[in-house]
Amino acid sequence: MPANKNNRIYLSPPHMGGNEQEYVRQAFESNFIAPLGPMVNGFEHDFSKLTGFAHCAALSSGTAALHIALRLLGVETGDVVIASSLTFIGSVSPITFLGAEPVFIDCDYKSWNMDPDLLAEAVDHYISQGRKPKAVIPTDLYGQCADYDRILEILEPHGIPMVVDAAESVGATYKGRHAGKGALMAAYSFNGNKIITTSGGGLLASDDEDMISRARWLSQQAKEPKPYYEHEEIGYNYRMSNLVAAVGRGQVEVIPERVKRKREIFDYYEQELGSIAGVSFMPEADYGQCNRWLTVMLIDAEEFGASPDEIRIALENENIESRPVWQPMHKQPIFKNNTVFGGKVSEDLFKRGLCLPSGTAMSAEELDRIIELIKRCGR
Known part of the structure; x- marks a missing residue:
């Protein structure tokens, strides 16, 4: 039977295993419903085993993981982060x-991903100004790792840490290592459209035990180890809940x-x-x-006879979701006055x-339907 047009095909919906x-049943039976609990510990252990x-530290989002990572590095007002x-x-x-x-x-x-040659140019520029960058955050775009070793060659002589944004790259590898491995810290996301999901959530990983211990502390409001609530620093409510972690496991x-x-x-799309x-x-x-991932x-x-947006609209008219590539950050109105090195490749x-x-979980029939609709958009 033909696919039902009313059944929406989403870009990357959750797929339970x-x-x-x-x-989740175990979490309910143990009554660990609030943040923390054995599922959080188990999820952290599982992810350590996966990534190496x-x-x-299991957290509420990938954004939270990057926020805490930069806080751990002492990033503050006036610093440069690339x-x-x-x-x-x-x-x-x-x-x-x-x-x-x-x-x-x-x-x-x-x-x-991040162009190492342009990164080297940027690092030299800011060091010559006496403003050594406090950190570099390469993004693993659409599930492909950045060239970690080349980036580290540029950063290590200056003592600049690399924090990988591996939000999109769970399960990917770089020279046989799991995505993020090799960085001082790596941040992961388990948002609803990622390759695996906890419905929401993120995680910060490192081989530095002290950093992750402090990350956990900051993610729980930075409460001092006293029987009452005392705070010497500002923390965050960023810890992952036990129920969310159960899904993640x-x-x-x-x-x-x-x-x-x-x-x-x-491969099928490309074929x-x-x-x-x-x-x-x-x-x-x-x-x-x-x-x-996508x-x-x-x-x-x-050459094709239709623009990406014309294809997107044609798919949407058939209840199929597609999406433009990320609009570059240097083209975002909020960052219109920020410095960019290069820019033409991402704009293209x-x-x-x-x-x-x-x-x-998409069926072969749905995949063929999408491909046929795209073909019809061309000449």
């Missing part, structure tokens, strides 16, 4: 929470299956559409394996890019 309800990081321009604002807004100045680096066409178990399916979906004039897809860098297509409107990807439905 089967054991989430059992973990020695220590993890970040990817082609990213979601949650990668960058924590810089502003602490009064620091975000400086943006364009991406390269090889990986769509079930999701971690199916990460290999989710990555496999995401990559199959990407069916990649030979059409004016159509290309996000490349995979030679140093790792992308989790293909399949991203590039359209040359003149934003102009030509379209994120296609990539849900791992």
